[in-house]
Amino acid sequence: MAPRLISCFRPKKGSNSHQSDAATADEAVEEQRRGSGNGPVLVELFSSQGCKTSPEAELVMSRLGRGDFNLDRPIIVLGFHVDYWDYMGWKDPFGSSQWTVRQKAYVEALRLDTMFTPQVVVQGRAQCVGNEEESVLSHIASAPRFPPPSFQVNFQKADGNTLQVSLTGQLRMKIDNQGANIMVALYECGLVTDCPRGENKGRVISNDYVVRRLEKLCSVKDLSPKKTVSGTVNFPLWEGFNTTKCGLALFVQSNSHQIFGSQKFDLPDNL
Template identity: 65%
Template sequence: MAHRLFSCFGKRSSSSHSKHENGIADLSAQEERRGGPVVVELFSSQGCATSPEAEMLFSRLGRGDFNLELPVILLAYHVDYWDYMGWKDPFGKSQWTVRQKAYVQALNLDSIFTPQIVVQGRAQCVGNDQDALLSCIASTTRVPAPAFQATFKRPTPESLKVSLTGALRTKVDQGANIMVALYESGLVTNCTNGANKDRVLANDFVVKRLEKLCSVKDISAKKAVSEKLKFSLWEGFNSNKCGVAVFVETTTHQISSSQNFQLPDNL
């Protein structure tokens, strides 16, 4: 039945960062005056024959190859439903499959597939369709980014503590969750089996951890939020290759505002 539920589709900017060496980051004055970044999520798998093309497009987007007029936050989720095809994606998680299924329901789609792009939780397209991707980004509604300050500490070698304090800068009437994603770029895998056998696969903006910072409801744009969370880290963690994205997600999985941080060097 899996082949009926899952499809592997062929073809049918730069990120906004703030960075300080002391582990505290916040928005620049210029960033505060303009609209916030757009969250672009890629659902991909090393077991899907057409996902590498989408991953390359995603990396180009992150490098700024398309000269976008708005900042983007890129998050790549590797799903696990292609693992049965002979190659187990080392970054695949059932948690990301569940997230993609939630979008299938929220966006009234007929099936789940890779590679898929979801923009702000509101629009989607096939992940290796460059024109559709750029169109989705250009047409999305932007709102101010949160004005968070972020502090990063390593209480133990196996953990990362993130403290966020600031205002959302957008009013939240109905319930929403403030989510924090820890992602890693510059990953290279020698694929020895499956649909991409004998290929060297490059992956950027791969989400390793996603946690809820807190839930909010009936909060004004100026109301301050101050919360902390702790991530468990993985073997080989390198702060120079990682970033943290913060975004406000409604109960219908739409993303209203977001902010991106690079981790300090040698954290």
């Protein structure tokens, strides 16, 4: 399915674009039963510097990550910059076809009609327009929560251009025979870009929690909550990499794209 490129997309009333859960009613009840933990809620933003309305959503995500909304639950924010707006005159320096593919997977899983920016996906289950603050907060408040994974992490620079991340711990919830992937994201905050062209021409755009690298630690299946899982991922580093601006997020994602737990880590200053 090729993306329909609609910059300031606003779903029509009654459209399934605001479908709040990919599961059926019975599945939703089951998810709520399982979602009785106290772990973080994973909030993903799909945006682009080439989309005129994305900077508003970026501001909401920055405030969310800082804790400005005083929510009663921890939040992990990840920003994925898609590349399908690059043709509009400004190539997003953080855009990637990999993130476009990730968004497309959500579009299909949530049975939406189209791809758009800015889009927020909460726990892989609910979605809304990213600059609609009240809707974002409502989806977060109603999102199922799971026990947070309890992983220990070790960082090492394998060479001057690669960050090696080794993780060992427990998922703290049962994984059935449908299986799940343990994903690890390396993100960066405090990014500032002057946009001389495109829909945001003349603006200075600030981006936080921008995913620079995403790798699969491993796939698991028929796993007990206390079973120890270990693995290592290697992240190629970029020019200007600064540990004080970066963080690491681990999350468990089912094959139906739902999130079943997440954990975040700070990077040491002495890497």
